[in-house]
Amino acid sequence: MNGTQTILEIDGISKRFHGRGNQESFLVLEDVDIEVKRGKITALIGANGAGKTTLFNVISGFSRPDSGSIMFYDERVNTHNLVSMSPHQIAGLGIGRLFQNLSVFKNMSLIENVLIGSGEKDGEFPFASLLKKSVGVAEQHKVRMAEDIIGKVLGETCTETGLDPGEHQKERWSQKFRFLQPLDRFVSRYERYGDIFDTPLSKIIKNDVFFRDASDFSFGQQRLISLACLFMGDHALLLLDEPTAGVNPQIVEKILTVIRQMVDESGISVFMIEHNMDAVLKIADHCYFMDDGTVTHFGSPADVLGNPKVRREYLGI
Numbered sequence: 001m002n003g004t005q006t007i008l009e010i011d012g013i014s015k016r017f018h019g020r021g022n023q024e025s026f027l028v029l030e031d032v033d034i035e036v037k038r039g040k041i042t043a044l045i046g047a048n049g050a051g052k053t054t055l056f057n058v059i060s061g062f063s064r065p066d067s068g069s070i071m072f073y074d075e076r077v078n079t080h081n082l083v084s085m086s087p088h089q090i091a092g093l094g095i096g097r098l099f100q101n102l103s104v105f106k107n108m109s110l111i112e113n114v115l116i117g118s119g120e121k122d123g124e125f126p127f128a129s130l131l132k133k134s135v136g137v138a139e140q141h142k143v144r145m146a147e148d149i150i151g152k153v154l155g156e157t158c159t160e161t162g163l164d165p166g167e168h169q170k171e172r173w174s175q176k177f178r179f180l181q182p183l184d185r186f187v188s189r190y191e192r193y194g195d196i197f198d199t200p201l202s203k204i205i206k207n208d209v210f211f212r213d214a215s216d217f218s219f220g221q222q223r224l225i226s227l228a229c230l231f232m233g234d235h236a237l238l239l240l241d242e243p244t245a246g247v248n249p250q251i252v253e254k255i256l257t258v259i260r261q262m263v264d265e266s267g268i269s270v271f272m273i274e275h276n277m278d279a280v281l282k283i284a285d286h287c288y289f290m291d292d293g294t295v296t297h298f299g300s301p302a303d304v305l306g307n308p309k310v311r312r313e314y315l316g317i
C-alpha cells in the first residue's frame, strides 16, 4: 500500500465481546477495512452501538482485536503494526486521542491543562516542568506555544462569553496552594510566569484567564481546552471521538474551524467519529459509514450521506 498518502490502514479488523454469565458473545467489529489519508479529515459515522468507539480503542491499543492488522506509516514511511503495540507505544508514535467524554483536569488551571499536552512525547513527566522552580528556555518556549494555541483555539470564546478574571484571582490561587508552601518548590509557581505572559495576546485575553480552573469554563470551552492540549503535542494523527457532541452551535463552529485550521497549517491527519451530519459535510474529506460493526459505505461525505440505504438506516429518512 502507498504509505506516503495513507497514514493509517485498518485491514480486516474483527473483535468479539464475550458476554458475561449467560449473555451470548457478539461480534462488535467484523472485518473492518478503513484507510485514513495523510493530511486529511476522515469521518466515521454510524448509529449508537455500531462499534465506532470500540474501533478507536483497538487503534489506541486499549483493546486487542481477534484478527486483522492496523498499519501506521510514520513520516519516514516506516511501518508499525499497532495491533501488537501498547497504548504507550502507540501514543509515542504521535497518535493522540480526544475521548468521547470530557477529559480536562477540572481542578487544574487552563494553562496547566494545555501544558500537559506537551509533556508526553520526549518521555518527560508531564507535570515536571510545572514543578520546577526556575523557568528554563524550553519551558518558556512551551508556555509561549501554549499561549499561542490557547489564543487560536479559545481566544474569542473567552472574551465573547465574558470570562473575565475575578478581582481576587491571584489571592485565590495563593490561598488554594497555601497548604503546599512547606514544599517550597510549589511557592509562586504562577508568579514566575509573570514576565512570560506579556505578549499581544495577553493583552487581549487577560492573563488571569490562563489561571482559571478548567471547571470555570463552559462545556464547549472545555472541549476546546482538550483540543488545545492535543495540539500542544507533536502529533501526526488525531483520533477524535465526537468532538462536537453536546456543545452549543457557536462552539461547534469554532471546534470545526480549529480542526480544519490545524489540518491545513500543520498537515496533521484526523480520524473523527461524528454524529453531526452538517459537521461531516462541512469538514470531512472522506467518510465511512459503519452499521453493526461492519463498514457498508465509504466515499465523499456527500456521496455517503446521500446514499439511500445510509439515509434509511441511519438518518431515518
Ligand SMILES: Nc1ncnc2c1ncn2[C@@H]1O[C@H](COP(=O)(O)OP(=O)(O)O)[C@@H](O)[C@H]1O
Pocket: 017, 018, 028, 046, 047, 048, 049, 050, 051, 052, 053, 054, 055
Ligand atoms: N467492554 C465492553 N464489553 C462488552 N460490550 C461492550 C463493551 N464496550 C462496548 N460494548 C458494546 O459494543 C457495542 C459497540 O459499542 P461502541 O463501540 O461504544 O459503539 P459506538 O461508539 O458506535 O456507539 C455496543 O453494543 C456496546 O454496548
Ligand SMILES: [Mg+2]
Pocket: 052, 053, 054, 100
Ligand atoms: Mg461511541
